[in-house]
Amino acid sequence: MTDHIDLEDIGSNPTDNRAFHDVLDAFVSRRAVIAGGLAGAAFAFAGSKVSAKGIAPTKRTASGVAAKARPAIGFTSIPLQNSPMPTIAPEYQYSSLVPWRTRLDGKGEFPEALTSDQQAVSMGLGHDGMWYFGDNRKGMLAINFEYGTSQHALGKAEPTTLEEVRIKQHLHGVGVVYIEKGAKGWSLKKDKRNRRIHVNTPVEFSGPAAKSDLLVNTARNEPLGTINNCANGYTPWGTYLTCEENFNGYFGSTSTTWKASTEEARYGVTAAGFGYAWHKFDARFDRSQPGYANEINRFGWVVEIDPENPKAKPVKRTALGRVKHEGADVVVGKDNRVVVYMGDDERFDYVYKFVSARDYKKMIAAGKSPLDEGTLYAAKFNDDGTGSWLELSPSNPALSSWTIDKILVHTRLAADLAGATKMDRPEWVSTGADGWEYLTLTNNSNRGKSGQPTTNAANPTKENTEGHVIRWKDADSHIGTTFQWNIFFLAKEIFDEGGQMFGSPDGIWADPDGRIFIQTDGTQPGKNNDQMLVADAKTKEIKRIFTGVAGCEVTGVAVTPDRKTMFVNLQHPGDGNPAITNFPAKFTGATGPKPRDCTIVITRKDGGVIGS
Ligand code: FEO
Ligand code: CA
Ligand code: CA
Secondary structure (H helix, E strand, C coil), X not given: CCCCCCHHHHHHCCCCCCCHHHHHHHCCCCCCCCCCCCCCCCXXXXXXXXXXXXXXXXXXXXXXXXXXCXXXXXXXXXXXXXXXXXXXXXXXXXXXXXXXXEECCCCCECCCCCCHHHHCXXXXXXXXXXXXXXXXXXXXXXXXXXXXXHHHHHCCCCCCCHHHHHHHHHHCEEEEEEEEEECCEEEECCCCCCEEECCCCECEEECCCCCCHHHCCCCCCCCECCCCEEEEEECCCXXXXXXXXXXXXXXXXXXXXXXXXXXXXXXXXXXXXXXXXXHHCCHHHECCCHHHCCHHHHCCCEEEECCCCCCCCCEEEHHHCCCCECCCEEEXXXXXXXXXXXXXXXXXXXXXXXXXXXXXXXXHHCXXXXXCCEEEEEEEECCCCEEEEEECCCCCHHHCCCCHHHHHHCHHHHHHHHCCCCEECEEEEEECCCCCEEEEECCECCCCCXXXXXXXXXXXXXXXXXXXXXXXXXXXXXXCCEEEEEEEEEHHHCEECCEECCCCEEEEEECCCCEEEEEECCCCHHHCCCEEEEEECCCCCEEEEEECCCCCEEEEEEECCCCCEEEXXXXXXXXXXXXXXXXXXXXXXXXXXXXCCEEEEEEECCCCCCCC
């Protein structure tokens, strides 16, 4: 089942549109080109040499310079480990950057017992998806702060005051910060563009469901905030996309008679939530408050942020649907339309794509966002290695009685009716240099259990605790409604040193040279630490480049244009317990500092491209 496609054919038959990373490079000098209500800046690609055809995709680095002739993955693979400090391949080195509590004003760090006001102007917890907008020495880094446990942030099981809830709310969201490479490495510098976006930051809705009654509360409260910002995307016009994943967990009910509606149940909303306890102090998050009945519908979106304009409100792009969004990989497809690939991370949930209505440049020139008009689809993977994209609109007979705003707000239920394929927890997706989409399916221990969906060709493992990576290629340069697919890796079948190599793939990023970076979040073989691996898309050779610390997840990947600096994140090191690790401080044990989520800066000692 895994090789319908002759692997040798892939490299010789690349898609005719360029790898998106090349497009991005061409736009790196752009200033504030934001569409559809973000900054309102003029559409101009100053100094850019972009043309519709142009740069060849596979044999060039992002800077347009031919890559050196050496093996695609030339470094020494390292063993698994379970230590309190990270390890990295011997050809590489790392340093840490912007841990939790780093002040946005460049004046160091706030103390551990920080206030909610201090948390609102410093780096959050749960460093996750991110992207870097800059040149090889300086630029803006946008980082998601997915979550932090109350034990980690407050030293107690749950908040017991509104101030403690606010601390927790302010550590969630996104940080957009200016960073610079100096003599001692990269650091955050004071800059007027530095900003924090958190659960109480004003936001706006855009697209077909923006004016829907489903997004209005009788309390008439303004739309605020973003939560559980997991993976990410970035656009050819220079903006950042942050994706709201497990938003359901922040809601609960103070009333014992409250019952979840069908729609709430489909998104996993329960009276207890995930234990954040915000609903006990903040009525927005209390499902039993009639004034806030639709507050829940305001989360679960892909949110666009202009990293250059700290005054622009984040925009929730409703055309991309409302699910537990993991990531949003943007690629330029046929006719210059932008295509966004997205996973919904839940057992037996779906893969989505959005195709803009027209040429994205023309849409921006006309004052419209390419992410506001277009078609949303859910994926159906057939057992014969083909697949189709099922349109989620009233023109699909299965949804003819639905309005478009209902489809976009209750997207999971619409995709159920359309007949999408239930997957093993779709996490990140990235477009390869070969024009294929690479998607991690992290695990699904319920697959094939009694009363649960059975295996299928795209999810072939019963009780899939290891996860897999699937890939597909859409017809018609990303915009077609059919595709062919195969399985890139079943994690349980990838071995090194006589043992399984990894489990629970999550973060993924394809570089323009054909490397696939894979990050893990879950139990690793031998209960070792989470890690980052590099695979060759053509040969499937795979090596381990980095291992995190005990109790952490390795997630998020961004690069400078020359790809000689890579940023990755260590999330929840030691789960906040100093007895496990004090990272980024050296390990001194339980009496040492509490470990902190942070960014890791990776460089090759000889200054080469990361992954080589
Ligand atoms: Fe936030 Fe599915 O990981
Ligand atoms: Ca993830
Ligand atoms: Ca995960």
